[in-house]
Amino acid sequence: MLDTARIDCPYCGESFDIEVDCSAGSQQYVEDCTVCCQPILITTRCDDDGALLGVSVTREND
């Protein structure tokens, strides 16, 4: 099951949508910003039913 979440790039501040797959539970992964192409560390939080609880983003290099 794919959810869509809106995030703000921690580098350029641009907002864009990402697809989040909660079938594997909470995850942490890196995805490049669609605007400035820098690596964003994305943390997703999902509940046991596969529902998306929240998404947080940080710079990968911090």
Ligand SMILES: [Zn+2]
């Ligand atoms: Zn960016």
